[in-house]
Amino acid sequence: xxxxxxxxxxxxxxxxxxxxxxxxxxxxxxxxxxxxxxxxxxxxxxxxxxxxxxxxxxxxxxxxxxxxxxxxxxxxxxxxxxxxxxxxxxxxxxxxxxxxxxxxxxxxxxxxxxxxxxxxxxxxxxxxxxxxxxxxxxxxxxxxxxxxxxxxxxxxxxxxxxxxxxxxxxxxxxxxxxxxxxxxxxxxxxxxxxxxxxxxxxxxxxxxxxxxxxxxxxxxxxxxxxxxxxxxxxxxxxxxxxxxxxxxxxxxxxxxxxxxxxxxxxxxxxxxxxxxxxxxxxxxxxxxxxxxxxxxxxxxxxxxxxxxxxxxxxxxxxxxxxxxxxxxxxxxxxxxxxxxxxxxxxxxxxxxxxxxxxxxxxxxxxxxxxxxxxxxxxx
Amino acid sequence: xxxxxxxxxxxxxxxxxxxxxxxxxxxxxxxxxxxxxxxxxxxxxxxxxxxxxxxxxxxxxxxxxxxxxxxxxxxxxxxxxxxxxxxxxxxxxxxxxxxxxxxxxxxxxxxxxxxxxxxxxxxxxxxxxxxxxxxxxxxxxxxxxxxxxxxxxxxxxxxxxxxxxxxxxxxxxxxxxxxxxxxxxxxxxxxxxxxxxxxxxxxxxxxxxxxxxxxxxxxxxxxxxxxxxxxxxxxxxxxxxxxxxxxxxxxxxxxxxxxxxxxxxxxxxxxxxxxxxxxxxxxxxxxxxxxxxxxxxxxxxxxxxxxxxxxxxxxxxxxxxxxxxxxxxxxxxxxxxxxxxxxxxxxxxxxxxxxxxxxxxxxxxxxxxxxxxxxxxxxxxxxxxxxxxxxxxxxxxxxxxxxxxxxxxxxxxxxxxxxxxx
Ligand code: SF4
Ligand code: SF4
Numbered sequence: 001x002x003x004x005x006x007x008x009x010x011x012x013x014x015x016x017x018x019x020x021x022x023x024x025x026x027x028x029x030x031x032x033x034x035x036x037x038x039x040x041x042x043x044x045x046x047x048x049x050x051x052x053x054x055x056x057x058x059x060x061x062x063x064x065x066x067x068x069x070x071x072x073x074x075x076x077x078x079x080x081x082x083x084x085x086x087x088x089x090x091x092x093x094x095x096x097x098x099x100x101x102x103x104x105x106x107x108x109x110x111x112x113x114x115x116x117x118x119x120x121x122x123x124x125x126x127x128x129x130x131x132x133x134x135x136x137x138x139x140x141x142x143x144x145x146x147x148x149x150x151x152x153x154x155x156x157x158x159x160x161x162x163x164x165x166x167x168x169x170x171x172x173x174x175x176x177x178x179x180x181x182x183x184x185x186x187x188x189x190x191x192x193x194x195x196x197x198x199x200x201x202x203x204x205x206x207x208x209x210x211x212x213x214x215x216x217x218x219x220x221x222x223x224x225x226x227x228x229x230x231x232x233x234x235x236x237x238x239x240x241x242x243x244x245x246x247x248x249x250x251x252x253x254x255x256x257x258x259x260x261x262x263x264x265x266x267x268x269x270x271x272x273x274x275x276x277x278x279x280x281x282x283x284x285x286x287x288x289x290x291x292x293x294x295x296x297x298x299x300x301x302x303x304x305x306x307x308x309x310x311x312x313x314x315x316x317x318x319x320x321x322x323x324x325x326x327x328x329x330x331x332x333x334x335x336x337x338x339x340x341x342x343x344x345x346x347x348x349x350x351x352x353x354x355x356x357x358x359x360x361x362x363x364x365x366x367x368x369x370x371x372x373x374x375x376x377x378x379x
Numbered sequence: 380x381x382x383x384x385x386x387x388x389x390x391x392x393x394x395x396x397x398x399x400x401x402x403x404x405x406x407x408x409x410x411x412x413x414x415x416x417x418x419x420x421x422x423x424x425x426x427x428x429x430x431x432x433x434x435x436x437x438x439x440x441x442x443x444x445x446x447x448x449x450x451x452x453x454x455x456x457x458x459x460x461x462x463x464x465x466x467x468x469x470x471x472x473x474x475x476x477x478x479x480x481x482x483x484x485x486x487x488x489x490x491x492x493x494x495x496x497x498x499x500x501x502x503x504x505x506x507x508x509x510x511x512x513x514x515x516x517x518x519x520x521x522x523x524x525x526x527x528x529x530x531x532x533x534x535x536x537x538x539x540x541x542x543x544x545x546x547x548x549x550x551x552x553x554x555x556x557x558x559x560x561x562x563x564x565x566x567x568x569x570x571x572x573x574x575x576x577x578x579x580x581x582x583x584x585x586x587x588x589x590x591x592x593x594x595x596x597x598x599x600x601x602x603x604x605x606x607x608x609x610x611x612x613x614x615x616x617x618x619x620x621x622x623x624x625x626x627x628x629x630x631x632x633x634x635x636x637x638x639x640x641x642x643x644x645x646x647x648x649x650x651x652x653x654x655x656x657x658x659x660x661x662x663x664x665x666x667x668x669x670x671x672x673x674x675x676x677x678x679x680x681x682x683x684x685x686x687x688x689x690x691x692x693x694x695x696x697x698x699x700x701x702x703x704x705x706x707x708x709x710x711x712x713x714x715x716x717x718x719x720x721x722x723x724x725x726x727x728x729x730x731x732x733x734x735x736x737x738x739x740x741x742x743x744x745x746x747x748x749x750x751x752x753x754x755x756x757x758x759x760x761x762x763x764x765x766x767x768x769x770x771x772x773x774x775x776x777x778x779x780x781x782x783x784x785x786x787x788x789x790x791x792x793x794x795x796x797x798x799x800x801x
Contacts (some may be wrong), residue, residue, distance in 0.1 A: 067753075
């Protein structure tokens, strides 16, 4: 098991190096995709490796010459990495209009560190799921397909797209199985390990990730499980970025066990499949328009994220929710007060932790988590 | 500072009564059996053209509360209600006001309270606009129509986006307005508004010519205050009358050679990027004018129908006509809201208005413009040698505005201009 984990960790410990090494060895190209909803399958079908852009492992420095400090860590990090030249191994980058800030990141990238291939999709939110929005989304996906074909000189056939969807669905279903195991046997893997497994799937070829994950799952299924001690908690939020590993450790050190989540580098990423149909682009459009897990950046007014959380927490038997709010993320900032009210009405304890690019005060977070732990019972 | 500069403000006192009338009528609308729509972004024109519908323009409410110094109390209510301070202050302002209504919290100035809407219309240039509509929908169940208005990155994308927006407006917005108002959408009224609006804006643009003069005869701040008639009284006789009066004042100033800044005109002509700081207009001017500096032009105020020549009120498809103005008319208004088209637009303003330096206002809670600002400054400085700086703050939240920081930055900009003049 350790061997498999090593490979996942190799990617998440130093994604810049691991991806570059993969690129050298495979002689293939790499395309960075901005989180959260770009159809990676189209890039995969073009024969290149799509990697989901990540929050870097260094303090933001040069990036502040382009982005004010009160913008979200995802944007600051991508810009900082790009202007420092750390993303030079990316042959392409694809952005999307998902929120106010992400829509302007490509302007900075184009001016300062533009990769050979760059695309920007005006992906609409799913408000009315109306004809106009679906048609427009389809055009955007086709635009990406045509742009990639021009860049690589290779046709992206429907057959190739279907194959990519199949590979991605396979990986998603394995990740869902991993989460099922965690729900059945909380603590079977450390929180930081689960996080790194999911994160690795965003960085490495899906085929390789699935192979390793399949083996890991069969080991986990066989493994003797001793009931872990700790209060069960649910992690929510954390749009676009992965939370710090130290944060996951701290939650466990304080006697809590994460049993499930809806964070982006977590369940949100692999919750839904695209159908294998004769119309693969149409299937990806349909996937994009699936309304759950409720996503504040995709705006669905008929569903309430708070209701969804209440239901999930009850289903998994969690005793409280730890909300991770990506600092300066408007979609989550705007939604949070309503979630809080719903949870309070349902009598579900909750604590808010803001996740910045770098952890500013571990002590402050520890104190908040400690009080939360006391609230859900136990010292 | 040897010369004592003082501002010679234009008489914009006609605005106050007009603004008060707008909000009073809105407050009284329900008693008169009208429906109320709250709207953000340029789709406001559609509810505005609906005869039995009173329209509340959400950014206008922020300007109103900010200008009347009523914003802080509402923002405090929002915080008490659970809003987080990093959230857009316009969002907090609206949810704060609704929290005051829902909880019957005491309010110092009752003018901040508005009737609950029957319909919410979000024209999503800024994605955050929809977030506050969604919040109001969740809390009060008011129907929200959210129309996506993507800011274009490339000009070749504009026709496709225009079609998408038109389809949404026709499929979703117009039927919602018809359902809420209980009547068929009134295209004739929309035409009439465009006709009158166009005429008023032609006069307004003549006033802008006096900003191009050196020395300038009025300031961007005077114009900022004068936006209200363009918007609240769109297509109404009082709006027209306001601008006729303004033009007369300016012509008189021109005839008598009276500049906006005593004794003999401005020393520094500044460009202003971003929203206007509604609650702090005076504060900013007090930091600029003693140096002989005044704001002359800016990107945001130019959003208010700057090219009246681009609209055809007699177009066959009048619903589409407004969206065409935004996206594919010769001046493609909506293209200027993103950094791509924004830079091009700023360059045009710099030349037309003979700008010496640029102040980029970066709101800490509104991230609509601020991501591209530093790069735009860099490009323009290199190309034209016109220096620019960023100043941080907020349009209405006083806890986010530091006078010391503003003073230091403004003085730094003026020094940079001086250095280039030497
Ligand atoms: S974290 Fe939030 S603000 Fe940042 S890019 Fe993602 S959705 Fe946008
Ligand atoms: S973020 Fe800015 S543009 Fe968007 S709604 Fe708020 S104030 Fe308006």
